[in-house]
Amino acid sequence: MKNHSPVKIVLSLVLILTHIGPAGAVTKVGNGDEGSDLEGSTEVTKGPILEARKDAVALVKSLSVPGVSGLGTLLPELEKSKLYLTKKDSSALETTDQGAFHADMKGRVYARTFAEPHAATRFFPVAEKLDRDQLVALHIHEALHRSLPESVREDESVVSSITLAITTPDASFDSVKRTVAKQIPEESLRTADATGGGASAEVDRYPIPETARIKNPSEFSYSYRNYRSPKNVTQFPVEAMHVLRSDLYPFGSDTTPVGIGIEASLIQRPTGTLMGPLSLSARGRVWSARGFDIGIWGVASLNTLSAEELKNSQYGRDALTAGISMKKDLSNFSIENFLGYTASGDSKQKIGNIDYTYEYGDVISVSTHPAALVGPFRIGGFVEVNLGDYYRVKGGAFTYDPGRYRLVSGGPEIQYSAKNFSLGLTGRFLMNATQDASFDSLGDLMGPGVAQGNVAATVSFYF
Secondary structure, three states, X not given: OXXXXXXXXXXXXXHHHOOOOOOOOEOOOOOOOHHHHHOOOEXXXXXXXXXXXXXXXXXXXXXXXXXXXXXXXXXXXXXXOOEEEOOOOOOOOOOOOOOHHHEOOOOOEOEEOOOOOOOOEEXXXXXXXXXXXXXXXXXXXXXXXXXXXXXXXXXXXXXXXXXXXXXXXXXXXXXHHHHHHHHOOHHHHXXXXXXXXXXXXXXXXXXXXXOOHHHOOOEEEEEEEEEOOOOOOOOOOOOEEEEEEEEEEEEEOOOOEEEEEEEEEEEEEOOEEEEEEEXXXXXXXXXXXXXXXXXXXXXXXXXXXXXXXXXXXXXXOOEEEEEEEEEEEOOOEEEEEEEEEEOOEEEEEEEOOEEEEEEEOOEEEEEEEEEEEEOOEEEEEEEEEEEEOOEEEEEOOEEEOOOOEEEEEEEEEEEEEOOOEEEEEEEEEEEEEOOOOOHHHOOEOOOOEOOOEEEEEEEEEEO
C-alpha cells in the first residue's frame, strides 16, 4: 500500500467525523432492500476496486492484524467476500442504512454490506472515483462490519475507529491492539475468543511468509567439497568429499517443525576413495518472538560406521555437537547466528610400529551469517570462531600439546532459491589461528572439515 499524504489523512478524518452520528450510536447494516441494490449489478473481477482489496489484504497481513484478539476473522472476510458493482448510485441514508462513513458530501453511498459473516460487499459507481488509499480503507471498514464481535459490529463509531487504527500511516500491531482494547468491551473479546472469532490461531503476530523455507522444511541435497592443501603434510590427506543429505520433518507443527536428518559421505584421497562419516541429526524450530526464529539442533558424526581405513586415522573419532540458532528475516536482508558445542573425544592411528593417540578437547563455536536478499538470490557470507580446549598427539616418545587454541574462519555464501529448489556456492577459509592450528585440530570431517578450508557447491530440493 502506498504512503498516505498529510492532506489525505486530514481529508479522510474530516470525511469520517462529519458523517458519523452521535458517539456510540448503533445502526443496522443494510437497508433491507438488497434485491434492488443488486438489480443489474455485476460481480467485480477487475479494476481499481479489486486491486484495492489486494492492497487491503497485504496491509492487514503486514500488521498481523488477525493476531489481535477480536479481529481473528477479518482477513478471511476481507479476502473472500464477493464484490458487486451496481449500475446506479444510491443516496438512501436512513436509520436502517449502514452508516454515513460510506457516503460522499452529497449523500451518495460508496458501499454496503450486512453485519453478518460471509455477506457480499456492494459498491456503487461513485466508489470508483475514490483513490486507492480510500478504497483500501473502505474494504477494511466493510470487512470489520462482518468480522467484529456481534455486540459491536453494527456500531459505526467502533468500526470507524478500528479502520483508522489499521490504515493510519504509522499503524503497528501494538497500536491496533490498543485501539481494539479501548473500543471493544473485554467481555465481547472473551466471547469472540471462545467462539473462534478472536485472534486467529493460524496467524501469528509475525506471520510466516509463503516463501519462507519453514513452509517446506524437509530437504534432500548433494554437496561437493574441495579442500585446500594444508600447510603441513598430514598423515591422512583428504582432497574432496561428496555428501548426500536427507532431512525429514514429520514431527511438530507447521510453525514449529521437528525433524531427523541423515548425512552420508564419500571421501576422495590421493590413494582412492572410501566411505566417510555417517551423521545423524535432530533439528527443530522451537520458539518465535518479535520476528526472530529460535531453533535447536544436535548432530552425531559417527566414524565407527565408516570404512576401516578412516577408523585408523586422526579423524576416526565420533563428533557429538549440539547448539542453538537464531534467525531474523527482513524484506531484503537476513541474518542467522549459531552457537555450538562439540564434546571432547579421541582417535587412534597406527603408523608403522607406533600407535598414535589424538585427543580433542571441548570446542565452542560461534558464527554469524548475514546476507542480502536480491530477488531469488541470497548474497552474503559468514564469520566463525572455534575455541578449543586442547589438541594433543601422543605416540611413542612423541608428544604434541600446544594447549588451548583458536580458529577464525570465514567466506562467501551465495544461493539461488526457487520455491522447492536451491543452488549454493560457499567458501571457508582460515583467516587466523593460534600457532599451527588448522581444521585438522577439530577432528570433525562433517563439520568444518580439514586442512585450511574448502569450497563447496550444493544443490537442494525442498518439500
